[in-house]
Amino acid sequence: MNRDFKKIKPVKIDKNLIQLVGKDWMLITAGELSSYNTMTASWGQMGVLWNLPVAICYIRPQRFTFEFVEKADYYTLSFFENKYRKALNFCGSKSGRDFDKAKETGLSAFETELGNISFAEASLILECKKLYADDIKENKFIQRDLAGKHYPQKDFHRFYIGEICETWIKK
Ligand SMILES: Cc1cc2nc3c(=O)[nH]c(=O)nc-3n(C[C@H](O)[C@H](O)[C@H](O)COP(=O)(O)O)c2cc1C
Numbered sequence: 001m002n003r004d005f006k007k008i009k010p011v012k013i014d015k016n017l018i019q020l021v022g023k024d025w026m027l028i029t030a031g032e033l034s035s036y037n038t039m040t041a042s043w044g045q046m047g048v049l050w051n052l053p054v055a056i057c058y059i060r061p062q063r064f065t066f067e068f069v070e071k072a073d074y075y076t077l078s079f080f081e082n083k084y085r086k087a088l089n090f091c092g093s094k095s096g097r098d099f100d101k102a103k104e105t106g107l108s109a110f111e112t113e114l115g116n117i118s119f120a121e122a123s124l125i126l127e128c129k130k131l132y133a134d135d136i137k138e139n140k141f142i143q144r145d146l147a148g149k150h151y152p153q154k155d156f157h158r159f160y161i162g163e164i165c166e167t168w169i170k171k
Pocket of ligand 1: 025037038039040041042043044058059060062063064065066088089091092093094095096097157
């Protein structure tokens with residue numbers, strides 16, 4: 001593991017999670033160092049399910065990252081200070097099909113002890129083992145207007161519930 005990080009228990013994350021995910025954003029990353037992809041996300045949750053600490057993320061099927069998360073057993077969620085906003089905007093508006101996102105943003109990818117990919121510039125990293133995945137379904141919306149508003153192209157997110165296996169913070 002990168003020496004700049006120390007391992008903590010998920011319960012020790014002392015940030016407001018709605019701020020962290022919804023306002024600060026995160027990078028969802030999967031693959032290996034020789035072949036990985038990352039994208040910005042601002043929808044997700046953290047909590048407890050099946051007595052495990054879990055993080056949930058939502059990925060539309062057309063994302064290049066979707067292919068990597070589908071293939072992988074793990075994904076990482078990486079959080080950054082505000083000075084990396086430009087990098088997160090890039091990773092959230094360009095596809096890894098067209099750009100080397102690390103090269104374009106200056107983010108430094110590295111491999112964790114578990115073999116997952118995150119970035120040296122991150123301030124918080126969650127390594128998540130995929131437990132469960134399913135697609136958002138139009139006929140399951142109770143508030144039906146949300147389906148029309150968020151999925152006019154019917155590109156329903158697949159969500160991944162992952163066990164938070166390791167939590168790292170910048171020393
Ligand atoms: C702030 C922000 C939040 C985003 N949140 C999500 C999300 O939760 N799920 C998703 O599928 N796309 C989300 N996106 C869009 C992807 O990050 C974007 O389409 C990206 O270019 C996909 O890259 P890829 O094709 O390399 O995977 C978000 C974009 C931004 C800027």
